[in-house]
Amino acid sequence: MIYLDHNATTAPSHAVLQAMAQAMAQHWANASSQHAPGQEARRCLAQARQQAAQALGCKPAELVFTSGATESNQLAVRGLLAGAPVGRRRVLFSQVEHSAHLALARSLVAQGVSVGWLPVRPDGALDLRAATELINPEVALVSLMAANNETGVLMPLAEVAALTRQAGALLHTDATQWLGKLPFRFDDCAADAVSFSAHKFHGPKGVGGLLLRQGLAFHSPVPGSQERGRRGGTENLPAIVGLATALSQLGDAGAVNAEARRQATLRDALEQGLAQALPELQVWGQGLARLPGTSYLRVGLLAADTVLQRLARLGVAASSGAACSSGGSQPSHVLSAMGVPREQALAAVRLSLGRDSTADDVNAVLQGLPALLAPLLHEAQACH
Structure with a gap:
């Protein structure tokens, strides 16, 4: 199988699986317990936090582990809204936030919170002129994704x-x-x-x-003694160890940049090859700064x-957009x-490459997909 849906999820690495299995077998005790096994688990948690913080460029105290x-x-x-000054609500x-985040926005509106929307331009980039007018002293918080999960377009975080x-x-x-696709340090x-x-x-x-x-100023909506009072609930230690291991495998900024260039080269070859064979192709976000392996077309x-079915015939796994909302x-x-x-x-298809994607994967798509789609395009043109 050729997996071109890395924006949806990625396969856990062998090192991650090994680290998690070891943590589950050796550090199964509750890290909040005072007995010896609990304190061993607590030390393992602290070590994972330190490892993750080093990779993220943050202080260990700034990192809160969550379920995702x-x-x-x-x-x-x-x-952060609960901790905002009076008058800033x-x-x-x-x-273009993730659909789960938009659901949060709707929930806030239902609870009487004042919510506003930052628009994007027709190319998918944030409309900074509109943002300048909307971000005023009444605003407590702006929530803006770093990169769009569908188009791959990067958002202007520094300007915002x-x-x-x-x-x-x-x-x-x-x-x-x-995170994981481009260099990041908190x-x-x-x-x-x-x-x-x-x-x-x-x-x-x-x-x-x-x-x-x-x-x-942060007032947790999930109170509890864990995570310095910012997120209650017994820590999922094996998963946290897996997270820290995965972060450490990303390497330094040079390694991340090198992998990003490799993926961007593959993505560009894929888009150029498809455009040559299929003149009807359109790629959203092309020409803008975007994630190196994302092609939304x-x-x-x-x-x-229809396109995804033809890809499946070639043994290619892809999606029509965000995994949580595709297929509708x-x-x-x-x-x-x-x-x-x-x-x-409704014709949008997302092909997202990752660090296990190869030139052979791209060539397989270029060699097989146009031949499967060309007759359908001719038929559609004849109907019109």
Whole structure:
């Protein structure tokens, strides 16, 4: 099988599986217990936190372990909003956030919170002119993803951070798609809070993190003694060990950049080859700064399911967008926010490469897919 759905999830590495199995076998005790096995688990947790913090460029005390990015996002927005000064009760989200984050926004609205929306331009980039007008002294928090999970377009975090600082607001970013694909260090990051999930960079599912700057006013919506009172619940130690191992395997910025260039080269070859064979091809986000392995495209108006079925015949696993919302009859909310017509949005297919993708994978798609799609395109043109 050729796996081209790395934005949805990645396979846990062998080192991650080994580390998790060892932690599960040797450190199964509760890290909050005072007896010897519990204290051994506590030391293992502290070691994993130190290992993860070193890879993330943060202080160990700034790292909160969670069940994944969805929970991290909830903690960040609700916790920082609760700690905001009186008179600052407004939260801004971009229109192209992950669907789970948009569900949080709707929940806040239902609870009486003032919520606003940062629009994107037709190319998928954030509309900074609109953001400048919307980020004002009434805003407590701006929540903006670092990179879009569908188009791969990178968001202007530094510019938005400057706007939030000027307005006295905070910036939270969902870095789920960024981390593991591009260099990241919290000590160099413009955001005040950062969410991420381990399964996007060859770690386990069900574990992630929230980075919070020291000194922020944060009132946890999940109270408890664990994680310095910021996230209650017994720590999932094997998963945390897996997360720390996966982070340590990413390497330094040079290694991450080298892998990003390799994936971008493969992505460009894939897009150029398909464009030569299929003139009806359109790629969203092309020409903008975007994730190195993400290609979000349509082939004429061929339905996404039709293209995915042909890819499956070639042994290729791909998706029509975000894994949590693909396969439905509704167009992508990301493309809708960009103003893409419905019939074009319903043709959207996402091919996302990863560190196990090869030139042979790309060549297999280029050699097989155009021949399977060309007759369908001719038939569609004849009908029109």
